[in-house]
Amino acid sequence: xxxxxxxxxxxxWVVFLFLNGLLFNSLVPIAAFAQSxxxxxxxxxxxxxxxxxxxxxxxxxxxxxxxxxxxPSMDIRGIIGSINYKNGFFGAPGTADYSCExxxxxxxxxxxDRMETxxxxxDSPLRDLETPEASDGAKLIVREAMRSDTTEPLYIACGxxxxxxxxxYLMEPRIAHRVQLIWIGGGEYAGLxxxxxxxxxxxxxxxxxxxxxxxxxxxxxxxxxxxPRSAYRQVLVSxxxxxxxxxxxxxxxxxxxxxxxxxxxxxxxxxxxxxxLGDSPLVLLTALQSPWEPDASSSQYVLMSAxxxxxxxxxxxxxxxxxxxxxxxxxxxxxxxxxxAKVSDHHISMESGASHSxxxxxx
Numbered sequence: 001x002x003x004x005x006x007x008x009x010x011x012x013w014v015v016f017l018f019l020n021g022l023l024f025n026s027l028v029p030i031a032a033f034a035q036s037x038x039x040x041x042x043x044x045x046x047x048x049x050x051x052x053x054x055x056x057x058x059x060x061x062x063x064x065x066x067x068x069x070x071x072p073s074m075d076i077r078g079i080i081g082s083i084n085y086k087n088g089f090f091g092a093p094g095t096a097d098y099s100c101e102x103x104x105x106x107x108x109x110x111x112x113d114r115m116e117t118x119x120x121x122x123d124s125p126l127r128d129l130e131t132p133e134a135s136d137g138a139k140l141i142v143r144e145a146m147r148s149d150t151t152e153p154l155y156i157a158c159g160x161x162x163x164x165x166x167x168x169y170l171m172e173p174r175i176a177h178r179v180q181l182i183w184i185g186g187g188e189y190a191g192l193x194x195x196x197x198x199x200x201x202x203x204x205x206x207x208x209x210x211x212x213x214x215x216x217x218x219x220x221x222x223x224x225x226x227x228p229r230s231a232y233r234q235v236l237v238s239x240x241x242x243x244x245x246x247x248x249x250x251x252x253x254x255x256x257x258x259x260x261x262x263x264x265x266x267x268x269x270x271x272x273x274x275x276x277l278g279d280s281p282l283v284l285l286t287a288l289q290s291p292w293e294p295d296a297s298s299s300q301y302v303l304m305s306a307x308x309x310x311x312x313x314x315x316x317x318x319x320x321x322x323x324x325x326x327x328x329x330x331x332x333x334x335x336x337x338x339x340x341a342k343v344s345d346h347h348i349s350m351e352s353g354a355s356h357s358x359x360x361x362x363x
Contacts, residue, residue, distance in 0.1 A: 043072040046294060047153045049286060050141055052080040052121065053279065054160035054208065055106075056098040057089035059259040061159050062106055063339070064279035066252060068157070069110060070342035071287035075152065077144050079103055080137035082121035082160045085208060090266040096121045096135070102259075109255035111350055122163045125209035129219060132167035141168035145175035155286050159184040159279035161208030166215035169222060176222045182286065184279050186213070186228040189315065192302065192328055193230025202313040203229050210313055217321075218308045224324040225285060225301070231327045232278035237336060239264070239273055245340040250347035277336075281327070284335045298331035 051068060053061040068074060081099030088094035103118050119140050122133035132138060141164065145154055156165055156179050168175055185205030188195045206213050216222060242260070246253035264271055281299075290297040306321035 045075045045152065046073045046289075047075065047155055047286060048144065048150070049074045049076050049155045049157060050078045050080065050144060051076065051282070052082055052137060052141075052156060052158040052160065052164050054082050054084040054089075054094075054099055055102045056081070056092050056094065057084040057160070058204075058278075059256070059263060060275070060277045060279045062102065062259050063256055063277050064157075064159060064282050065103065065106060066110065066256060067280060067283045067339045067342065068287065069107075069112065070346055071283060074155075074287050076117070077154075078117055078119050078137070078140045080119045080121045080135075080140065080164055082137065082164055083123065083125070083208065084160070090263050096123055096137075106255060109251040110346070111251075122167060125161065125163055126166060126211040126215065129211055129215055130170065132170035133163055134167060134171060135164055137164040138167035138171060141165060141179070142172045142175060145178040146172065154179050156181045157282040157286060158182065159282055160205055161185075162205075162212035162216050163209045165222070166209075166212035166220070169215060169220045173220070176220055179222065180225070181216070181222050182225045182227070182282055183216070184227045184232050184281060186226055187313065187315075188228055188230040189304075189326060192326065193228065195229070196233065199229075206309075206313050210309065210311075213313075214309045217306055221322050223322075224306065225327065226324060227281045227285075227327045227330070231330055232281055233276055234330050235277045235280050235332050235335060236274050237277055239275060242275070246343050249343050250350050252346060253343060280335050280339065281330050283339070284331060285327075288331075288334055288338060296331075298334055299327055300329040301325040301327040 084094035307315035
């Protein structure tokens with residue numbers, strides 16, 4: 001006798017199980033198990049976060065900020081709009097006020113209205129290595145770092161000059177043992193990366209406030225994870241990819257692409273087909289840590305003695321310096337794919353009228 005086709009045999013087997021009550025009885029524990037699985041949005045807060053960036057400058061800071069705002073494991077305690085160079089970036093003002101204005105516009109595009117969480121950074125770079133610029137942003141850092149009512153770690157994610165965190169340290173040195181600073185900035189280290197062709201004398205973020213960098217590296221004992229230029233340039237994405245992933249993703253996608261289009265148009269096509277989202281490692285190293293023994297386990301770094309920053313913005317060996325992380329390789333795939341997925345999820349939730357799962361909290 002010829003055996004029935006596999007599909008027919010399977011149907012007969014299911015009917016047999018159902019008639020004997022076996023399939024029906026097995027559905028109960030399966031359903032109960034499914035109900036016990038947390039939803040994909042069930043993510044507990046792991047860390048506090050203060051974001052410090054020159055949002056009126058390179059739009060990579062806006063991409064990173066949006067990504068952080070969509071990351072439910074981070075309790076965002078404040079967003080500091082800091083200064084850029086005096087002449088600004090491609091014609092945009094370099095002031096802290098303008099930086100805060102751009103953040104406000106981004107929050108509106110995301111349907112968030114907690115504008116009181118946006119703090120102005122310092123109006124100018126440090127005058128010397130001893131006098132702080134007591135900005136609202138620096139005061140926020142001190143206030144949050146010195147809290148005694150929480151044990152959640154506090155990250156300071158800085159994608160610009162170090163004026164506000166250096167000022168906070170000068171105002172209250174005890175914060176050094178209560179924060180973890182992550183800085184996008186600084187030039188290449190010998191043996192760890194080669195400078196790009198035609199690089200400027202100073203790495204861009206370091207050049208915004210070299211004295212503040214000296215305070216952090218030469219004077220303070222603040223724990224530091226550094227993402228130098230040789231690492232942050234790895235987050236290279238094509239404009240075609242960005243458009244295919246976030247165009248049509250609501251007001252947030254429109255806002256982010258418009259911020260990049262403005263720069264591309266100002267540059268008259270000279271930027272080519274790609275852009276460096278160099279501030280996005282701030283999200284990778286905080287929100288996208290591993291589940292057990294939380295750490296940025298998919299990226300690579302070296303531990304080294306913190307060098308001193310010299311007057312030319314270069315590194316001077318300092319064997320007695322505290323140990324810092326210097327990142328050499330970044331998980332770009334995880335960074336970008338998580339960003340695209342969260343922008344898409346946010347658009348869907350906005351379309352359905354659902355509230356965002358990670359609102360900015362009061363400082």
